[in-house]
Amino acid sequence: MTCLRILCMYYLIWTTSANALFSTIGNVYYNMSYNSTSTIITHLIVKKQLLCAAQCANQFANCNTAVFDSSITPQSASILYRWNTTGITVAGASNGSTGTADNLLLNPYGTALGSFDSLYIADFNNNRIQKWLSNASNGTTMAGLSNGTYGRSSVALTLPVSVALDPNDNMYFTDRDNHRVVYWANGASSGTTIAGITGTPGSTNDTLCGPCGIARDSNTGTLYIADTFNHRIMQYLLNASSGTVVAGGNGPGSNNTQLAYPYGFTFDSPSNSLFIANYPNNNIVRWVLGASSWTLVIGSPTGLSGDTSTLLNNPVGITLDPLGNIYVADSGNHRIQFFIAGQSNGTTIAGVTGSSGISQNQLNYPYWVTVDNQLNLYVSDNSNNRVQFFSHS
Ligand SMILES: *[C@@H]1O[C@H](CO)[C@@H](O)[C@H](O)[C@H]1NC(C)=O
Ligand SMILES: *[C@@H]1O[C@H](CO)[C@@H](O)[C@H](O)[C@H]1NC(C)=O
Ligand SMILES: *[C@@H]1O[C@H](CO)[C@@H](O)[C@H](O)[C@H]1NC(C)=O
Ligand SMILES: *[C@@H]1O[C@H](CO)[C@@H](O)[C@H](O)[C@H]1NC(C)=O
Ligand SMILES: *[C@@H]1O[C@H](CO)[C@@H](O)[C@H](O)[C@H]1NC(C)=O
Ligand SMILES: *[C@@H]1O[C@H](CO)[C@@H](O)[C@H](O)[C@H]1NC(C)=O
Ligand SMILES: *[C@@H]1O[C@H](CO)[C@@H](O)[C@H](O)[C@H]1NC(C)=O
Ligand SMILES: *[C@@H]1O[C@H](CO)[C@@H](O)[C@H](O)[C@H]1NC(C)=O
Numbered sequence: 474m475t476c477l478r479i480l481c482m483y484y485l486i487w488t489t490s491a492n493a494l495f496s497t498i499g500n501v502y503y504n505m506s507y508n509s510t511s512t513i514i515t516h517l518i519v520k521k522q523l524l525c526a527a528q529c530a531n532q533f534a535n536c537n538t539a540v541f542d543s544s545i546t547p548q549s550a551s552i553l554y555r556w557n558t559t560g561i562t563v564a565g566a567s568n569g570s571t572g573t574a575d576n577l578l579l580n581p582y583g584t585a586l587g588s589f590d591s592l593y594i595a596d597f598n599n600n601r602i603q604k605w606l607s608n609a610s611n612g613t614t615m616a617g618l619s620n621g622t623y624g625r626s627s628v629a630l631t632l633p634v635s636v637a638l639d640p641n642d643n644m645y646f647t648d649r650d651n652h653r654v655v656y657w658a659n660g661a662s663s664g665t666t667i668a669g670i671t672g673t674p675g676s677t678n679d680t681l682c683g684p685c686g687i688a689r690d691s692n693t694g695t696l697y698i699a700d701t702f703n704h705r706i707m708q709y710l711l712n713a714s715s716g717t718v719v720a721g722g723n724g725p726g727s728n729n730t731q732l733a734y735p736y737g738f739t740f741d742s743p744s745n746s747l748f749i750a751n752y753p754n755n756n757i758v759r760w761v762l763g764a765s766s767w768t769l770v771i772g773s774p775t776g777l778s779g780d781t782s783t784l785l786n787n788p789v790g791i792t793l794d795p796l797g798n799i800y801v802a803d804s805g806n807h808r809i810q811f812f813i814a815g816q817s818n819g820t821t822i823a824g825v826t827g828s829s830g831i832s833q834n835q836l837n838y839p840y841w842v843t844v845d846n847q848l849n850l851y852v853s854d855n856s857n858n859r860v861q862f863f864s865h866s
């Protein structure tokens with residue numbers, strides 16, 4: 474089957490007898506062409522902001538009216554991507570000030586977008602999860618103690634790293650130094666431990682050691698947890714109290730059966746695989762679920778670090794957009810790198826390579842990057858204690 478990824482936004486795609494054809498409405502940044510003479514793409518009219526990732530030619534469930542001929546093969550894709558390199562502080566203080574007041578953050582880590590573009594932030598050293606409404610000047614504590622006190626209970630956290638949301642903004646987050654994952658319903662005043670029940674570190678199938686990244690498959694409710702200090706990724710099926718190792722688990726290392734301190738990763742449903750940032754190995758690897766080893770996607774196969782367009786330096790967060798393009802929080806290079814799907818030579822789209830700082834075009838150890846449905850970026854600027862927004866144009 475021919476598999477495509479199409480970001481349905483601002484498009485009209487239509488067909489003529491031979492070649493296709495792309496759109497004319499609004500901003501166009503994906504231009505597909507086909508050599509098939511039997512192309513049947515009939516008036517694929519997609520509403521603005523209806524985000525739909527069609528991965529396979531005949532699976533267009535989320536698009537309104539589209540008919541695809543599965544013999545179509547994409548011949549070329551010219552893509553125009555551009556982001557404003559001047560950021561806007563959307564959470565925390567732009568001057569980097571820290572504290573527990575509700576307009577401040579302390580070493581923000583993972584971020585996630587909730588309803589109405591609200592931004593959920595693991596406010597790591599404040600031991601709480603904050604929610605910032607779009608354009609708000611202050612955040613609200615959704616989990617943990619708002620005064621920043623750490624603890625280990627149904628209300629107190631110790632160093633939460635990242636949060637995943639379901640469609641109702643219920644939260645699943647890693648509570649790193651409590652070695653657990655907590656489920657906290659939207660608006661609830663306490664949470665429930667759902668993985669790492671004992672709260673003590675371990676490497677059995679029901680314990681975790683310093684979990685960091687988390688992802689949730691919204692189709693099945695399965696959770697994927699970066700069990701960072703065990704150098705593995707765990708899969709927990711819906712409601713399960715123990716998990717299975719789906720990547721790594723062979724000690725820290727750089728061979729293709731191993732991971733090393735995986736902080737960030739993302740679950741890619743179309744390819745049924747995990748894209749994992751191998752922090753000290755300075756690379757991004759892809760691990761298909763069920764496979765026993767990874768394949769290299771970006772960076773050095775041997776762990777070499779660098780600041781060129783093909784190398785990374787301590788990558789932490791990684792995300793994909795619906796087209797399969799990759800965004801990496803290349804923390805040690807103080808930049809966000811962008812890689813077009815299938816390419817390992819990237820470009821810097823936020824931050825200045827090798828130059829940490831607090832001006833609006835700089836970052837200081839960016840740890841996480843989240844992309845919204847218009848490809849705007851939210852970057853957790855960890856050492857600047859703020860979250861920066863970079864608009865896509
Ligand atoms: C980029 O963003 C900055 C800050 O919001 C704004 O002043 C500037 O006009 C934007 N530049 C472009 C080209 O949109
Ligand atoms: C930094 O920003 C915060 C929040 O806007 C403000 O309260 C504080 O006075 C600023 N500090 C300095 C030194 O400007
Ligand atoms: C935001 O938080 C600051 C610091 O706590 C407070 O002074 C200010 O009144 C708050 N603003 C709003 C709109 O709640
Ligand atoms: C936030 O501000 C931007 C720019 O002023 C505006 O376009 C947007 O609609 C605002 N969002 C909300 C939810 O108010
Ligand atoms: C923080 O809040 C909790 C819960 O209200 C309280 O028990 C604790 O004493 C507070 N800690 C500080 C330092 O204020
Ligand atoms: C998972 O647990 C929830 C809450 O207890 C329950 O409503 C749901 O039916 C369970 N789902 C499965 C598949 O066990
Ligand atoms: C976890 O390990 C225990 C003991 O080895 C085993 O009985 C159980 O089936 C395992 N659970 C999963 C989900 O693999
Ligand atoms: C990778 O490392 C593991 C753990 O040290 C080892 O058992 C395995 O043989 C290594 N594999 C390769 C291909 O080197």
Ligand SMILES: *[C@@H]1O[C@H](CO)[C@@H](O)[C@H](O)[C@H]1NC(C)=O
Binds near residue numbers: 782783818819
């Ligand atoms: C990466 O892309 C840049 C810009 O197009 C180009 O100059 C450079 O040669 C490429 N590097 C590699 C290793 O392909």
